[in-house]
Amino acid sequence: MFDLAEKESWYKFIKNAENQDIYFTPEYFEIYERNGEGKAKLFVYDNGKDFVYYPFLLRNLHNLTILKEISSKYRELYDITTPYGYGGPITSAKEEAIKKKIFIEFEEIFESYCLRENIITEFVRFHPLILNHQDYKHIESTLNRHTIYIDLSLDSEEIWANYDNKNRNRLRKAQANNYFTMVHRSPSDLEDFLRLYYKTMDKKNAYEYYYFQRDFFENSAELLKDHLELIEVVMDDKVIMSCFFMHYGDFIHYHLLGSDEDYLHFSPNNSLIHYVVEWGKAKGKKALHLGGGYTGDIDTLYRFKKRFNKYGDLPFYIGKKIHNQAIYDELVKDLPVPDNYFPLYRHPDLATPILSNNK
Incomplete structure (x- = not known):
């Protein structure tokens, strides 16, 4: 796991990725970290031959006022998201069989990471030019628009x-x-x-x-x-x-x-x-x-x-995954908003401010 203090590590992988774009660079993520939208993180699964490269914003749920009472019962709770634009995981693998195999390995390791770190939900804005929703099967992907x-x-x-x-x-x-x-x-x-x-x-x-x-x-x-x-x-x-x-x-x-x-x-x-x-x-x-x-x-x-x-x-596909269903259900129970947003506890009608001191 890397953060913005380790940009050289981000680029070590970017330069060897099959697809490269501005949305995967640490500088792009730093814009949104400075904007108070979460901490920029890079998760890499490397099997020695190929890798999966997955940057995201890590957000602390304790900063959401509407969740204060419930979330205080737990140690730190988080969710992860793609910043404004497009993203998701990319890989160095080119052949479809190798790509499929490494994503299966990555998904197992990443799921363990999310459970261990109390990451409740995951939201991905997949990249339309790269079509990486086709690779990341461990998440529910739906067509949002063209x-x-x-x-x-x-x-x-x-x-x-x-x-x-x-x-x-x-x-x-x-x-x-x-x-x-x-x-x-x-x-x-x-x-x-x-x-x-x-x-x-x-x-x-x-x-x-x-x-x-x-x-x-x-x-x-x-x-x-x-x-x-x-x-x-x-x-x-x-x-x-x-x-x-x-x-x-x-x-x-x-x-x-x-x-x-x-x-x-x-x-x-x-x-x-x-x-x-x-x-x-x-x-x-x-x-x-x-x-x-x-x-x-x-x-x-x-x-x-x-x-x-x-x-x-x-x-353009978006991906949604609940990593901890029990805590998610508790967080969204009786929220006064329609059930048409994910994650529901971040529905804009709840007027929950994004604070700049996400941890």
Whole structure:
């Protein structure tokens, strides 16, 4: 087991993993540890030939006010989760038979660890580009929604052909009229981004969680360094859209965005994504991952992203596991919330604050 004081150990394994991405780096986890969402931990099962690499956030249940009375009966109780984005376990094994065998070994060892350490539940946001839900069988996986990606290994003409007609027409109009200039900013140059981001969150009536504070973005810029790109769309000398993209290994991720709604009828987001397609191809990247919709496969955001690749659907799975059913049942008994959230004791309607001193 490793923590953030042992980053070199994280990278010793990352560089030999079959799939590499920003979401598995210790720096990405440190952003969320600093944000008070848990302690970054890395569990590695190594059989001498291959390994399974599983980073997660370890959260102390004693910090949840609603559980104080029950949890005080026990020694420390924990749960584990993937931070915002994607994750789950990955491996160095390439052949399917070897991969299956090492995951069986890993799952047995990891289950023993969870029971020993009083980890009550586990929640995983699996990685749509890696499809690692197919490997981790010891957890209940369900399809949450689809996400969209653009295959940057294709020729530019093929990528363009996979855009829908409406998207291509908007891009042609923007290019013909020279509407936009794309500007790369230092990720620490946050003024325009924050102004637009918070306006966008207000417009979308976003959950409180997504109102990340300034230090969240400052930490992202500090920790992700050259793997974080801040690109702004400028029109009439005004920044009308600002977006963070993360890139690592073969992948680019459309991360967090703010926009000025007064200019959205010019379709700046279409031009921004098309620009990043060309930029990513020039950098030798293999995929631009756009993510999914706000709520699923029918909302406006999903339909917008789908315009960039009619063949680009990827399944996004989440995993849920209760490691200690008896204690879990005790924790959730009589909670005044609908039983549609996991783990139920972290339902947002309970208004249980995340404290920054998780142990």
